[in-house]
Amino acid sequence: MAELTTRLRITPFGVICLVGLIISLYLSLIWAPRERVMGDVQRIMYFHVATAWIAELAFLLVGISSIIYLWLRERKWDIVAYSAAEVGFVFCCFVMITGPIWGKPVWGTWWTWDPRLTFSMILWLIYVGYLMLRVYGDDIPQVKTFLAVLGILGTLDIPFIHFATMWWRGLHPDSLVMSEEGLGAGMEVDMRIALAVSAIVFTLFFFYLMGRRMALERLRDETEDLRDRLEYMNNDNIRN
Amino acid sequence: MDQNFWYLFSAYTLIWVGLFVYLFTLASREKKLETEVVQLKKLLEELEKKFKE
Numbered sequence: 688m689a690e691l692t693t694r695l696r697i698t699p700f701g702v703i704c705l706v707g708l709i710i711s712l713y714l715s716l717i718w719a720p721r722e723r724v725m726g727d728v729q730r731i732m733y734f735h736v737a738t739a740w741i742a743e744l745a746f747l748l749v750g751i752s753s754i755i756y757l758w759l760r761e762r763k764w765d766i767v768a769y770s771a772a773e774v775g776f777v778f779c780c781f782v783m784i785t786g787p788i789w790g791k792p793v794w795g796t797w798w799t800w801d802p803r804l805t806f807s808m809i810l811w812l813i814y815v816g817y818l819m820l821r822v823y824g825d826d827i828p829q830v831k832t833f834l835a836v837l838g839i840l841g842t843l844d845i846p847f848i849h850f851a852t853m854w855w856r857g858l859h860p861d862s863l864v865m866s867e868e869g870l871g872a873g874m875e876v877d878m879r880i881a882l883a884v885s886a887i888v889f890t891l892f893f894f895y896l897m898g899r900r901m902a903l904e905r906l907r908d909e910t911e912d913l914r915d916r917l918e919y920m921n922n923d924n925i926r927n
Numbered sequence: 928m929d930q931n932f933w934y935l936f937s938a939y940t941l942i943w944v945g946l947f948v949y950l951f952t953l954a955s956r957e958k959k960l961e962t963e964v965v966q967l968k969k970l971l972e973e974l975e976k977k978f979k980e
Contacts, residue, residue: 695954696954696958708946712939728934731934734939734942780945781945784945785938788934789938791934896953899953899957903953910963910964910967917967920974
């Protein structure tokens with residue numbers, strides 16, 4: 688374990704998050720009661736819902752930091768947007784994978800063009816484009832502006848995903864967590880606790896990953912700066 | 928065993944494997960950039976010394 692944390696450069700906060708994830712795994716797979724209709728496969732919900740919440744949080748952060756970046760043009764907000772987009776995309780992939788795995792035994796199909804699923808797919812594709820553009824043209828100022836606009840557009844898709852089950856009729860069930868009867872009113876208490884722990888732990892883990900991703904981007908800036916200085920000194924040396 | 932067990936197993940396994948793969952890529956990118964920063968700083972120091980001489 689110690690070797691793994693060293694190899695992956697996991698800080699003490701990261702270790703706390705990983706321990707939290709293991710506790711959450713225990714609560715979700717063993718401690719929470721078995722759902723009567725769907726059976727054990729319903730336990731996918733504890734991680735599916737938590738990762739969906741993190742993806743929404745991350746993309747909301749991309750939108751907010753992109754607006755601030757367009758306004759102030761400060762690199763630090765661009766770093767926040769980029770980091771949140773990458774980490775959010777990882778969690779969005781988890782949602783897009785665990786959703787069909789849960790859907791197959793319950794709905795009888797891996798995928799259906801239900802409104803919530805369709806808007807989730809649109810969001811995922813927006814961020815595929817966003818991250819590809821980051822890799823290919825991140826250092827061009829006009830591209831940065833375009834990326835900020837794309838990030839804001841992605842954020843505008845979130846309400847459509849969130850309220851899709853209320854606005855349109857589809858196969859995806861209504862939100863059990865934020866129902867009209869109250870927070871998590873449609874679930875048993877033990878299920879609510881397992882889901883709450885999962886959401887809290889994933890939120891902490893998201894901030895841990897954000898911190899690491901932002902530090903990585905600052906390190907990239909430092910490398911670029913050093914390369915520029917070296918090139919300038921080399922040119923100066925040749926001229927003299 | 929519940930025939931749906933494999934769906935549950937694959938969903939959780941994919942999330943855990945995915946998280947560790949992402950942590951591993953972060954660590955390797957960090958290591959690569961840190962090594963580059965050290966090398967570039969060393970080169971800059973050498974050039975500055977040359978300039979002074």
